[in-house]
Amino acid sequence: MAATGRRTTLALTYALSAAERGLPVFPLSPSKLPALPSPHRDDPAPVRCRGECGRPGHGVHDATTDPAAVRALFALAPWATGYGIACGRPPHHLIGVDLDTDPAVLRRLGREHGFPVPGTVTVLTPSGGRHLWLAGPPGVVVPNSAGRLAPGIDIRGFGGYLAGPGSVTARGAYRLAPGTPALPPAACPPALLRLLVPPPRPPARARGGRPGPRGEGLVGFVLAAREGRRNARLFWAACRAYESGIGDALADALTEAAVRTGLTAHEARATVASAARFTAPRGAGAPRAR
Known part of the structure; x- marks a missing residue:
């Protein structure tokens, strides 16, 4: 004890x-x-x-x-x-690259798609793998995925998390790799980011023209957001709207609601657009740490 x-x-x-x-x-x-x-x-x-x-x-x-x-x-x-x-939260908008394979696999993928693997914070895991920390741009939501980028490479994005260095688990401790503790999370290379973010969802036709009670409830959900939860609430509501087929019809109302809570119009529009991409069909993994 x-x-x-x-x-x-x-x-x-x-x-x-x-x-x-x-x-x-x-x-x-x-x-x-x-x-x-x-x-x-x-x-x-x-x-x-x-x-x-x-x-x-x-x-x-x-x-x-x-x-x-x-x-x-x-x-x-x-x-x-x-x-x-x-992961995925400001100010760093952290993207975790979970490598359970030889790091050479990621470097080879970089050569094929035209991106370097930057020097960044690297955490060694008890299982012999490593976590690379990358910083994502604001307004872009990177989803979690398991093996979609390449076998043995999982991604921890918005809604996911990484075990922090110094954590002790039943399998051992997570520790920073030599030479990386002083580094900030490196910016995610644009070519890699394009591989991680799902393609834009095709425009969906609004059903009826008015979003109805479901849409009004989502707008009210955004309006009730407290400081520190505004962007997360907007993203959640926009995802539910696009999943229900009313995303395009409700986008302006959700954006206006978010602006009323204190987000800028640019932030709100970017988050709604990210929700549209996030809900596009894809192979997504569980947001569990490894």
Whole structure:
């Protein structure tokens, strides 16, 4: 028990250091899963809450850079021995390249598609793999995928997370590769980004001309966003709209609602466009850390 307590204290220290660098964090259990149980575990399915209820226990959606909030999360999870870093969130819009294969595979892919593999933060995993940290551009949502880029290469994007360096799991510890701790996450090469982002969704015809109650509910969901959740709420609502076939009809209303909550028109339009790309048919992987 004492060993677990020391590991929790160490994990909190590492997590606070990451939060100072602008990386949203939350506690992980030794199994690499979110340490806090869902507050909705006894609710009837389906549960679509992503933290809007205000209670902790929503996994990656709990991630924060606020030191007081980080401490509060770890205080609720004294069994945590690691921390997760949420990908796709500002300011870094982190993209995690999870290599379970020889790094030469990624370099060969770079030669084929015309992008270099930049020097960047690299985390060595207990399984012998590595995580490369890349910074994505604002307004572009990179989805999670498993093996879509190449066998043995998984991508952690928006809604996914990486186990942070210093985390201890049942299989061992995550540690920074020599020579990389001082590096910032390198910008994702544009040619690689094009491989990671799904192609634009073909324009969908609006059904009827008015979005109806479903669309009005999504607009209201965006209008209720608190500071720090505005972009995430807009993206979620736009995804649901495009999945329902009313995305194009509702895009302007969602954008206007987001602007009323404090986003700029440019940010709002970019997020809605990203949702359209994100919901296009693709092979997506689970957002679990590895």
